[in-house]
Amino acid sequence: MSKKKILIFTDLDGSLLDKETFKFDVIKDYLKELISSGILIIPNSSKTESELLDFNKQYNFDFSFISENGSSIYGLNKIDQSLPQRVVISRSIDEIQKIYDANISLDLKNKITPILELEIDEQQKIFGLPLNKLSLATKRMHSIPIQFRGTETEKNNFIKNIGEIGLTAQSGGRIINICDNTNKSKAMSKAVKLIRKKLGNECITIGVGDNENDIEMLKQTDYPCLVKNENFDSSLINIDNLIKSSEPSPLGWADVIKTAIQIIET
Numbered sequence: 368m369s370k371k372k373i374l375i376f377t378d379l380d381g382s383l384l385d386k387e388t389f390k391f392d393v394i395k396d397y398l399k400e401l402i403s404s405g406i407l408i409i410p411n412s413s414k415t416e417s418e419l420l421d422f423n424k425q426y427n428f429d430f431s432f433i434s435e436n437g438s439s440i441y442g443l444n445k446i447d448q449s450l451p452q453r454v455v456i457s458r459s460i461d462e463i464q465k466i467y468d469a470n471i472s473l474d475l476k477n478k479i480t481p482i483l484e485l486e487i488d489e490q491q492k493i494f495g496l497p498l499n500k501l502s503l504a505t506k507r508m509h510s511i512p513i514q515f516r517g518t519e520t521e522k523n524n525f526i527k528n529i530g531e532i533g534l535t536a537q538s539g540g541r542i543i544n545i546c547d548n549t550n551k552s553k554a555m556s557k558a559v560k561l562i563r564k565k566l567g568n569e570c571i572t573i574g575v576g577d578n579e580n581d582i583e584m585l586k587q588t589d590y591p592c593l594v595k596n597e598n599f600d601s602s603l604i605n606i607d608n609l610i611k612s613s614e615p616s617p618l619g620w621a622d623v624i625k626t627a628i629q630i631i632e633t
């Protein structure tokens with residue numbers, strides 16, 4: 368293993384976890400090997416802090432992580448005691464809701480389904496989660512999950528509008544999240560800056576994602592990796608040293624990481 372510290376910033380759904388079952392059993396041993404070798408794995412997800420804490424607990428991990436599309440960073444103190452337990456980057460969901468309510472036209476609002484206002488069974492269908500996990504996914508502190516029912520042009524218009532009022536609309540796998548003016552990339556840069564102050568500059572970053580809301584993050588990493596996603600056209604991505612998998616998650620995750628580590632070590 369190289370002397371340099373490797374940090375893996377990874378998306379979860381569709382990257383590390385199977386996008387339908389959310390499982391990753393086939394690569395669990397490999398993941399544990401990486402952890403034992405001293406590599407730091409930092410999930411960077413649209414999931415909530417509650418979901419990510421539950422993920423840690425369920426699999427006995429102790430990962431620091433970034434939640435709700437770059438809204439906050441949790442657990443950097445596990446990496447170095449003097450680092451903060453929580454870095455909040457985003458404004459609160461109430462503030463975001465207020466800005467949205469006051470500034471988005473009724474015309475556009477009519478094309479939007481706020482998922483948290485739906486019946487529980489409909490929410491379950493959209494998130495693809497069992498009831499006990501749904502309650503964790505809806506505990507949002509910084510983002511409003513929606514579905515957009517309109518044409519592609521209307522959707523792009525909506526995303527532009529959202530940008531003009533200082534927020535962002537971020538497409539993940541199943542939903543769009545209305546967030547503050549932050550994203551996975553900004554939060555990762557913040558985390559890396561804090562970690563580098565403690566561990567020195569000899570940190571190498573690997574980024575793993577499978578979708579549009581991961582691309583900016585991948586661009587900021589030394590070794591950007593894209594896991595195959597049938598619903599995402601990767602030919603439009605312009606990243607020079609992009610490592611792509613031919614398999615979807617979770618096997619594709621192990622493939623790109625193996626390739627990246629091999630390059631780092633040679």
Ligand SMILES: [Mg+2]
Pocket residue numbers: 378379380381382539540576577578
């Ligand atoms: Mg994903």
